[in-house]
Amino acid sequence: MAHHHGKADWTDDERVQRMAKSYNVRYDDAFWDTFDTLTSGESRSVVADFGCGPGLLLADVANRFNAHSAIALDESEQMLALAKTSLEERTNLQSIDIQHVNFDAETIRVDPDSIDFAFSGFMLHEVASPSDFVSQVYKHVKSNGIYVVYDFVSGNEEMFVKTMSEQGMSEEQARKRYPHMCKHSADDIVAILETSGFSNCRAQTIGEIRAVVVGLKR
Numbered sequence: 001m002a003h004h005h006g007k008a009d010w011t012d013d014e015r016v017q018r019m020a021k022s023y024n025v026r027y028d029d030a031f032w033d034t035f036d037t038l039t040s041g042e043s044r045s046v047v048a049d050f051g052c053g054p055g056l057l058l059a060d061v062a063n064r065f066n067a068h069s070a071i072a073l074d075e076s077e078q079m080l081a082l083a084k085t086s087l088e089e090r091t092n093l094q095s096i097d098i099q100h101v102n103f104d105a106e107t108i109r110v111d112p113d114s115i116d117f118a119f120s121g122f123m124l125h126e127v128a129s130p131s132d133f134v135s136q137v138y139k140h141v142k143s144n145g146i147y148v149v150y151d152f153v154s155g156n157e158e159m160f161v162k163t164m165s166e167q168g169m170s171e172e173q174a175r176k177r178y179p180h181m182c183k184h185s186a187d188d189i190v191a192i193l194e195t196s197g198f199s200n201c202r203a204q205t206i207g208e209i210r211a212v213v214v215g216l217k218r
């Protein structure tokens, strides 16, 4: 944490477990409705999650899109171990590629123009330079492939504090975390995707504190 203000430690066992346990709350019906509105249901062979955490979203997405390959990328070995198990237990994928990478310091070892569906959930606010990071993602997405970003957004601190309190965070902690966790507005995320090369970028907010943003690589 010394190098990046506010950044969380994703190697702590309890945190890793909490991330997995809260999956259904974070990826709730409102998320999936929005996801379905912004993405088409057609099949997508190669799916990748940048900052995959426990890999539960990647497993669900792989099944939804009838994927044959999934690429799970994260800087936390603990998260990647869980992601490997999630993908093995929950999918029938032909290929599972687990990659340990710190997006702030290393380049991504994935073939250029190879990903049909790329995703990042609750992590864009964590990277040091979102536009450098998204530009890297862009390189690896195929033509006609899409990138979906899901994150907390700025604009309604009170709603954020209320929602986090309901989910067990203290009000004080929620207020302290707000500037970091809600770093971007939905419009900011659209602008980051556009700057990085994506077209047809669209955002939909959920309850004023979350947004799903999608961009297309032409």
Ligand SMILES: C[S@@+](CC[C@H](N)C(=O)[O-])C[C@H]1O[C@@H](n2cnc3c(N)ncnc32)[C@H](O)[C@@H]1O
Pocket (backbone or CB within 6 Å): 010, 019, 023, 026, 050, 051, 052, 053, 054, 055, 057, 073, 074, 075, 076, 079, 101, 102, 103, 104, 120, 121, 122, 123, 126, 127, 128
């Ligand atoms: C809040 S968790 C979300 C995990 C998962 N996307 C989910 O929603 O369940 C953020 C994840 O991003 C990863 N992460 C954050 N910054 C990163 C970086 N610079 N490089 C690689 N992974 C990073 C963390 O290790 C962690 O697993």
